[in-house]
Amino acid sequence: MPVLHSVIHKIDKKPDGNPAILHRSAGELVENQVRDELISQFNESYNAKPGKGWGFFHAESGAHPFSGWLSNYLAGTEDFMEFSNIAVEHLQKLMEESNLTVGGNVLFCHYRQGMTDYLIIALVQEAEAVVMTDGLTLQPIRRLDLDSIFLAARINLSEWKNNPASKQYVSYLKAKKGRRVTEYFRDFIGVQEGIDGPGETRTLLKAFSDFVESEDLGEESAREKTDTLVSYAMSKAKLGEPITLDELSEVLDDDQPKAFAEFVLGKDYGLSASIPPDKKTLNKFRRFTGRADGLSISFDQHLLGSKVEFDEAGGTLTLRKLPTQLTDQLKRASA
Known part of the structure; x- marks a missing residue:
């Protein structure tokens, strides 16, 4: 330097x-x-x-x-x-x-x-x-x-x-x-x-969650991609450099290096090509996961309070806006 x-x-x-x-x-x-x-x-x-x-x-x-x-x-x-x-x-x-x-x-x-x-x-x-x-x-x-x-x-x-x-x-x-x-x-x-660094970072994380949902990834794969995103973004924040969508997309998937970037560009997220990472927002981003008796649940932290509601006293989760694929399966099962 x-x-x-x-x-x-x-x-x-x-x-x-x-x-x-x-x-x-x-x-x-x-x-x-x-x-x-x-x-x-x-x-x-x-x-x-x-x-x-x-x-x-x-x-x-x-x-x-x-x-x-x-x-x-x-x-x-x-x-x-x-x-x-x-x-x-x-x-x-x-x-x-x-x-x-x-x-x-x-x-x-x-x-x-x-x-x-x-x-x-x-x-x-x-x-x-x-x-x-x-x-x-x-x-x-x-x-x-x-x-x-x-x-x-x-x-x-x-x-x-x-x-x-x-x-x-x-x-x-x-x-x-x-x-x-x-x-x-x-x-x-x-x-x-x-x-708006924090706002852009939140939008990026929302786009990533939508992408993971659209890909219907398994729990382990979703967790790995989440860890990869946070690790990459934190390294950029440490260097004082912006996140670039193309580079992040390549880091997330070697086999399909353009998949995430094309997903973001195909949706109306309004993200810039380069995004200043906000460490405070990134620190709050993680996945909650759990598996027991044939039930597997996994979701991103920022969905808590919006798509996912937790009743601590009753020990229950209320899910909103279920994935279409899951909804279709449930409809067929109840027919």
Whole structure:
């Protein structure tokens, strides 16, 4: 993962109404192992954060100038330091106007992963830590707290340039401290919500359940495919990459690699060709199975409360919208 350019500026701002003070870096971060490990650790922490938003840039304007500055940098009319300086000045101004957040260390990093270029922007706080010195004494230090980042975004620069119609080339964290904080940072970058990650993931899982039902798979086969889907989707989430329908379809069935993709495209699910995986939604997806005395039951968790109703006191399940094949068999048996 080559780091092309990186810098950290600092904004001092207290929640007391006083002006924010900007400390500009004199230059880019020095190319060394410490810098590379910092960026690697940031990406691991960022990828692990649940509930991200996905979107695309507003048209460049006075209210949303960031994409214009970024375009100038990528075109070579401004260098990386010029770009980061004007961007962090804009962030400082928005901080003072909104008064919604304290300051912190502002990280800008342009890096390449495989054939794809990314830009990450994050407000990183500091935390107290203790280290052991060579003389075996304890020494307090301040470290960058990468585990507690709540304002950050990652821009897929390659997709933005090569597929400008995309609505998911920017991902950003949704702050737990409130919607207004997230919106303030989104306004800084000039991004609008495009793809609903949790909603798209839920729709994908619904399409998968319908597919399993239509294939009339056995219990073991259905469970294996469910495990395969969740494993694939989680691996993509860990890497910060989208799920692609074609690739998922191939992973689900080597013998019929296009079956699932064709099933989805043939139905009115409205899914995108690539889907940002939502880890929280995926964590809730599993199959309930049970077999006893000639009775075998298997269904996906998300059907509980809709097609499947569980009466805990009575120990019964109520099934709704039975598969047509099962309904036909029952009708014939009762005739």
